[in-house]
Amino acid sequence: MGEAFIELDRVEKVFDVRRKTGFLKRERREVRAVDSISFRVARGEMVGYIGPNGAGKSTTIKMLTGILTPSGGRLRVAGIDPSRERSRLAHRIGVVFGQRTTLWWDLPLIDSYKLMHRMYRIPDARYRENLDRCVELLELADLLDVPVRQLSLGQRMRGDIAAALLHDPEVLYLDEPTIGLDVISKAKVRGFLRELNSENGTTVLLTTHDLQDIEQLCSRVMVIDHGRLMYDGPLAGLHEAGESERILVVDLERELPPIEAAPARVVKVEGPRQWLAFPAGASAAPLVARIAAEYPLVDLSVREPDIEAVIAKMYAERATA
């Protein structure tokens, strides 16, 4: 690997959560959102950072931008400790949160860019050049005079990506950049990111629930679950794991020991619900018939391999290793 641009060494983030449990009673609980994570990302890499809801992805990104301070471990971005030198780092990173906008809601798009030009003290020529390029590649020409609140989600997202890039960041963090977008808008955003990475060598860390984002953009993927790094490697390895099995979700009348229905195997149990993995090429019908005959079945559904299934399989493999 080349020069490490992002470095995490046993990074932790523990939240202290207080919950009201009675009139004057409060319960204190620790949430270990990020639990001893270590990884390095080289300059120019484009890495997927994925995991189920609540896995710790946003918390990691917030620590990488300096918004949150780690509870333990060591973290560096471009040699900078983000929480100590947040404003110095801000000039070198760009952030896009798919669910929130950094644009001024009531102003025309171009006015947000002009404000950023001043805020980041971007040299005039550089600003013009970056803006022109973003406008061309993200197809923003007709949108510049439109107030942000009138933009569609896909248009707003493209506007946000441009805003994150006007100051030439060396690294871009993207949190769900294609969430809620239609197929055409997704393709535009992905095409742009691919070009940005290959032309400018921008390092990209991409958080998403959409495995296609990863498939089309990242050769390396990291999977996080319960604050821990479960997988770090080429997409091919993850893809194989995900493609090879489907998941049958079974709701039973009550909590029971794991269902026995080889070759399917239980990969997760939550109360009366059980998840069974079975070969993707096989029909679900005989399996369903067998379970229906032998267990008090209430409901069931078949899920195609998704990130959660891939992670469930990893757990199973680790448990039997």
Ligand SMILES: Nc1ncnc2c1ncn2[C@@H]1O[C@H](COP(=O)(O)OP(=O)(O)OP(=O)(O)O)[C@@H](O)[C@H]1O
């Ligand atoms: N400010 C906070 N105070 C207390 N707990 C928090 C806080 N922020 C996050 N958490 C908890 O930390 C865990 C990780 O949350 P995080 O938002 O990082 O997950 P995520 O992987 O980004 O999930 P999602 O895909 O749903 O956005 C969750 O259990 C969450 O409830």
